[in-house]
Amino acid sequence: MNFIVFTENGKPVFCSFGDEHQLASKIATFSILLNKAEISWKSPDEPIFFKNNDKTLVFLKKYQLRFILISLNDLPVFFLRQTLEIFAQWLIMHTSLHFQKILEKKSNYDLLA
Numbered sequence: 001m002n003f004i005v006f007t008e009n010g011k012p013v014f015c016s017f018g019d020e021h022q023l024a025s026k027i028a029t030f031s032i033l034l035n036k037a038e039i040s041w042k043s044p045d046e047p048i049f050f051k052n053n054d055k056t057l058v059f060l061k062k063y064q065l066r067f068i069l070i071s072l073n074d075l076p077v078f079f080l081r082q083t084l085e086i087f088a089q090w091l092i093m094h095t096s097l098h099f100q101k102i103l104e105k106k107s108n109y110d111l112l113a
Contacts (some may be wrong), residue, residue: 001069004030005066005091012031058071060076062092067088
């Protein structure tokens with residue numbers, strides 16, 4: 001399984017299988033698929049998926065981020081959805097803890113800068 005995370009504006013911010021700058025063409029393809037998923041979303045918290053032969057893509061909109069899980073295995077979609085939900089929660093928690101540590105050291109740190 002591989003994960004890609006985009007901002008709401010479509011900027012890649014995390015890629016579990018390499019540097020997002022070196023994978024520019026693949027990231028661009030996933031960005032297009034993400035736009036297609038945006039059109040398909042009926043409920044903001046409901047993951048959607050595309051399945052093609054042996055590949056499954058699961059998309060999740062959460063915390064102003066867009067998460068994509070890419071599976072090359074024939075795993076049940078329910079399992080992939082749960083995995084993506086857990087990954088999203090872990091990433092947000094990890095990021096929040098990182099900012100909390102920064103603020104403990106520098107109480108006047110500007111998160112918007």
